[in-house]
Amino acid sequence: MTEPLTPLERRVYHYLIDFLSENTYQPSIREIAKKFRIKSTKTVSDLLGALSVKGYIERDQSRSRGVRIVGYGNQSSTQPVPYYGRVHAGEPALIPDHRVGYLTMDRRFLPTDDVFFLRIKGDSMIGRGIFESDYVLISPSTRAKDGDIVAARLGEDATIKTLTHKGGTVVLEPANESERAIEVGPRDDFAVLGVVCGVFRPFMESTMQPILPTTADAELVS
Numbered sequence: 001m002t003e004p005l006t007p008l009e010r011r012v013y014h015y016l017i018d019f020l021s022e023n024t025y026q027p028s029i030r031e032i033a034k035k036f037r038i039k040s041t042k043t044v045s046d047l048l049g050a051l052s053v054k055g056y057i058e059r060d061q062s063r064s065r066g067v068r069i070v071g072y073g074n075q076s077s078t079q080p081v082p083y084y085g086r087v088h089a090g091e092p093a094l095i096p097d098h099r100v101g102y103l104t105m106d107r108r109f110l111p112t113d114d115v116f117f118l119r120i121k122g123d124s125m126i127g128r129g130i131f132e133s134d135y136v137l138i139s140p141s142t143r144a145k146d147g148d149i150v151a152a153r154l155g156e157d158a159t160i161k162t163l164t165h166k167g168g169t170v171v172l173e174p175a176n177e178s179e180r181a182i183e184v185g186p187r188d189d190f191a192v193l194g195v196v197c198g199v200f201r202p203f204m205e206s207t208m209q210p211i212l213p214t215t216a217d218a219e220l221v222s
Contacts, residue, residue: 003054012036012047013056016069026065038185079107081137083117087158103135103200111197112139118151118158125149125160127175130199136160137198144195151193154182160196 004015015035019027027035029044038044048067051057060066080102087093094116103117120134128149130136138151150163152172161172161182170184184190 002033005051005054005056008036009050011220012044013051016067020069020072025188026067026151028065048085055113072203077107079110079113081105081110081115081117083135085119087153087156091191093153093158093191105137109137109198112141114141115139115197116194117200118160120160124174124176124179127177128162130175130196131201133201135200135201135202136196138194140194142195142197144192149196151192151196153189153193154184157191159191163192196215 012032015032016026019031020129029041031049032038033041036044043198048057048059052059056070058068058070060068081104082094082102083100084094084098085100086098088095088098116138117135118138120130120132120136123132125131130149136151144150144163146164148163149160150172152159152161152163159172159182161174164171164173166183170190172182174181200210
């Protein structure tokens with residue numbers, strides 16, 4: 001089991017990741033010292049040594065910036081995916097004012113370039129493995145068909161349901177016996193936002209500089 005990091009080690013580790021993402025090379029020991037107001041370069045070297053011993057980085061002592069982050073791929077293989085806290089009535093349903101932030105994802109998990117995240121509030125889809133506070137990845141350019149789990153807009157509300165049709169009527173089916181299906185009439189302010197293509201479930205929220213809202217802040221309903 002990997003030994004846990006101290007608070008300072010964690011901050012330095014995150015700094016190494018962020019610096020590499022922005023600059024494509026690692027900071028020098030002096031740059032790390034300046035960032036964290038550490039007077040001794042030996043202290044920085046000891047911090048990097050601790051990260052190496054704990055398995056978070058590998059070091060090349062012959063190079064001034066000889067740090068490799070274990071498990072870190074090339075930044076070009078990732079993509080920032082926007083996260084929205086609510087939707088907008090009418091078109092477009094997703095506007096910058098309602099964008100909360102971004103989650104950086106490995107592109108191997110993204111079926112299309114225009115994907116975005118919404119967060120679940122409610123338990124209407126527990127029968128399909130989607131639970132309260134999950135982040136659902138939505139692909140708006142994937143064509144929705146009967147049986148797909150979709151994100152749909154009803155006025156200013158968003159919902160995650162299984163899409164079906166009964167004759168000419170659109171039906172949004174829950175996956176919870178205590179919930180009723182939603183039948184969408186021709187005069188309803190309704191639109192399919194996209195097909196759910198992934199579900200991400202954090203069991204514990206980060207306490208380090210959170211960039212995403214809590215469940216109470218999100219207005220998506222399931």
